[in-house]
Amino acid sequence: LAGNRLRAALSMLGIGIGIAAVVGIMALGEGMRAKLRSALGDMGTPSIQVRQSWQNLAPGATSRLFIAREVAALQALPGVAAARLQRSARLGVRHGRRDAWLTVESTGLGDLARIRETVVQGRDIGALDLDAAAPVVVLNEKAREALFPPDQPVLGERVMVGELALTVVGVTQMRSALPSFSMPSLYVPDTTYSAKIDNAREATAMRIYP
Numbered sequence: 001l002a003g004n005r006l007r008a009a010l011s012m013l014g015i016g017i018g019i020a021a022v023v024g025i026m027a028l029g030e031g032m033r034a035k036l037r038s039a040l041g042d043m044g045t046p047s048i049q050v051r052q053s054w055q056n057l058a059p060g061a062t063s064r065l066f067i068a069r070e071v072a073a074l075q076a077l078p079g080v081a082a083a084r085l086q087r088s089a090r091l092g093v094r095h096g097r098r099d100a101w102l103t104v105e106s107t108g109l110g111d112l113a114r115i116r117e118t119v120v121q122g123r124d125i126g127a128l129d130l131d132a133a134a135p136v137v138v139l140n141e142k143a144r145e146a147l148f149p150p151d152q153p154v155l156g157e158r159v160m161v162g163e164l165a166l167t168v169v170g171v172t173q174m175r176s177a178l179p180s181f182s183m184p185s186l187y188v189p190d191t192t193y194s195a196k197i198d199n200a201r202e203a204t205a206m207r208i209y210p
Helices: 005-041 068-075 127-132 141-147 190-196
Strands: 048-051 082-085 088-095 098-107 117-122 136-140 158-161 164-174 185-189 205-209
Touching (some): 068 205, 088 141, 117 136, 127 190, 136 141, 141 164, 141 185
Parallel strands (some): 136 164
Antiparallel strands (some): 088 098, 117 164, 158 164
């Protein structure tokens, strides 16, 4: 190398570029991992969804629905923070001249926080709503877009779910660094859902929060 300074310089330059490239790739990879961890953390509270299955059933057999007693037994287990039956229905919803088929979900205390829906207007479903089976509803941002013009205030407005009139008390937005793939949804108090939409106490799915 001492006899050929140009070759030595090029060799050293190549080694320096190689080291810089390796360091840069490692830093980029670590940055991407940190961003992904942050994004996944914003997707929602870790949970396990258990759904009814029709696979491997004998001809003519039916899959049993989940019942409230099973959910209560799960919630009593150590390490389980909450367990919920997931009850929802795809229903026709109308406001003024706008109508759409949207998902109406039975909702209890704290459910919106668990799924990372942040109330950005109005309020959440509360204990008084559940006690009174109040005809109130919280819209997620996509349901709001489906039913209202962008510049129209929505709090206090009434939407029709079939023949049931519900007063809008809140609007939510998903907290996530990733693109939101949530469906347009309306959140109705559990007791209101049972009394005025569907009184079945079974469900095809449950969600468990550790």
